[in-house]
Amino acid sequence: MDRMGLMETFVSALAEGSLSGAGQQRGISQSAASQQIRQLETHIGQQLLHRSPQGVSATRAGVLVQEHAQKLLERYELMLAELEALDGDVAGTIRINTGNFLGRVVFGPVLIELGKAHPDLDIVLRMEDRLVDVVREGYDLAIRAGRLGDTSGFGRKIASLETVFFATPSYLDKHGRPETPDDMKRLKFIQHHEDKTAGFFDVRHEGQSYQAPIRVGFTADDPEIILKAVATGMGYTRAARMLIQKELDEGVYEVVLPEYQAPSKDVFAISPTKTIPGSKIDLVINAFVDKLAALRRQADIKLVADKLTA
Numbered sequence: 001m002d003r004m005g006l007m008e009t010f011v012s013a014l015a016e017g018s019l020s021g022a023g024q025q026r027g028i029s030q031s032a033a034s035q036q037i038r039q040l041e042t043h044i045g046q047q048l049l050h051r052s053p054q055g056v057s058a059t060r061a062g063v064l065v066q067e068h069a070q071k072l073l074e075r076y077e078l079m080l081a082e083l084e085a086l087d088g089d090v091a092g093t094i095r096i097n098t099g100n101f102l103g104r105v106v107f108g109p110v111l112i113e114l115g116k117a118h119p120d121l122d123i124v125l126r127m128e129d130r131l132v133d134v135v136r137e138g139y140d141l142a143i144r145a146g147r148l149g150d151t152s153g154f155g156r157k158i159a160s161l162e163t164v165f166f167a168t169p170s171y172l173d174k175h176g177r178p179e180t181p182d183d184m185k186r187l188k189f190i191q192h193h194e195d196k197t198a199g200f201f202d203v204r205h206e207g208q209s210y211q212a213p214i215r216v217g218f219t220a221d222d223p224e225i226i227l228k229a230v231a232t233g234m235g236y237t238r239a240a241r242m243l244i245q246k247e248l249d250e251g252v253y254e255v256v257l258p259e260y261q262a263p264s265k266d267v268f269a270i271s272p273t274k275t276i277p278g279s280k281i282d283l284v285i286n287a288f289v290d291k292l293a294a295l296r297r298q299a300d301i302k303l304v305a306d307k308l309t310a
Contacts, residue, residue, distance in 0.1 A: 004076055006040040007069040009033050010048060014066055015136040017055040025138060040065075070135075077273045091120035094280050097134070098143040101223035102267075103127035105243050107143055110291045114284065121280060129192070129221050135272045141281050142270040143288065145240070154274050158285060159267040159292045165201075165256035166244060167236035174233070178257050181212035187256070188217025188235030190226050201238075203260040212257070240265055242295040267292070 013022035013033065023033040041048050048062035058066055098107045103125065111123050126139075134142050134153040142153075145161065167187070178184050181203055200211040217235045220226050230237050236256050247253045269275070269285050276282060 003040075003043070004073065006036050006043070007065075008073060009036040010040055010062075011066060011069050011073065012136075013037060013049065013056050014058055014062070017057075019051075019056060074135075074273050091118070092280065093122040093124060094140045094284065095124045095126075095138060096141045096143070096284065097126050097128065097132045097137075097139045099129050099145060099223075100127045101239070101243060102143065102145055106291055106295065107288060110287050111284070114287055118283075129223070134270050140271060141284060143267065144270065145265050145267045147266075147268075153270045153272045155268050155270040156275075157266050158269045158289050161240035161242065161265045161267060161292070162296070163238050163262045163265050164241045164244075164248075164258075165236050165238050165262055166248070166253040167230060167256055168233055169251065169254045171230075171233045171236070172254055172256065181210040181257065181260065184257065185213040185215050187215065189214045190229045190235045190237040191216050191219045192223070192226060192237075193219055193221040202263055203257065205260045210260070212260070238262055242292075245295075 009022055009026055009028075012025040013019055016022050016025060019033045019037070020030045022037075023030045026033060028036075037049060044061070044065065046061035046065075047059050048065055049056045050059060096107075096111070104127070108125065108127075111125055115121060115123050131144065131147075132139060132142050134140070165184075171187075175187055176183070178187065184201075200213050203210050203212050218226075218229050220229070226237055229235065230253070241248070244253055248255065269288075271281055275285065
């Protein structure tokens with residue numbers, strides 16, 4: 001009897017709220033998921049689920065089993081990661097989730113290079129702009145910029161990105177270029193739905209902190225839509241400098257309030273268990289961090305060169 005598999009199906013059923021959801025998560029049919037949970041109930045000698053047309057919920061015994069099963073599954077994944085690191089071979093499947101913008105510009109190219117270097121590694125990448133639960137949704141790793149969000153996995157900050165406010169030169173020609181933080185209220189801010197603000201941004205100048213008021217004019221959950229809104233002159237937005245450095249260099253975008261520092265944006269790596277040095281998850285995180293550092297150095301060199309030639 002595969003007890004770990006039975007517990008995984010049970011935990012998935014409670015996380016999804018249904019046997020059909022557990023089946024989809026585990027790659028089996030609804031009837032197979034139901035049969036596995038009944039096997040677990042028979043083995044334990046307790047009813048673990050209340051079943052109804054609306055879905056499933058845990059009995060008192062089920063709540064206790066769920067708590068211990070989650071810990072056992074986490075320890076099992078940790079054991080596999082340690083064995084993988086001990087073996088030294090980079091192989092197998094790794095399921096990764098990241099945001100669209102970061103995935104297209106930075107993370108996707110990193111994974112392509114890793115795939116070339118390690119042909120036995122099967123990389124599954126999903127890009128979407130929402131905060132996923134790596135444990136419940138079966139991901140090995142999630143990379144998120146901005147905030148960690150609610151997750152039952154282990155998260156740690158792996159980088160902090162310099163950000164800038166930017167708009168098209170034509171938009172600033174029309175509405176004016178802010179010289180002080182208070183001038184920002186003349187412009188419309190194009191906001192990503194995850195980046196909720198309190199009505200202002202904290203900006204810094206020569207060691208002092210100031211509040212730049214925000215007048216939100218458009219909110220979207222797709223970075224491409226946000227960039228299109230900026231390109232068509234709807235307003236300005238904020239992004240990591242290194243992700244738009246090429247467009248800044250070409251004059252497509254212009255930094256708004258360039259004498260002030262915009263808030264930095266933290267980047268987090270989230271995994272179901274603690275990352276083991278030498279594991280494939282650790283390999284991916286390190287490759288991503290190295291790529292971010294290289295891009296940041298390029299942006300810094302370009303910025304210094306621009307100042308020297310100004």
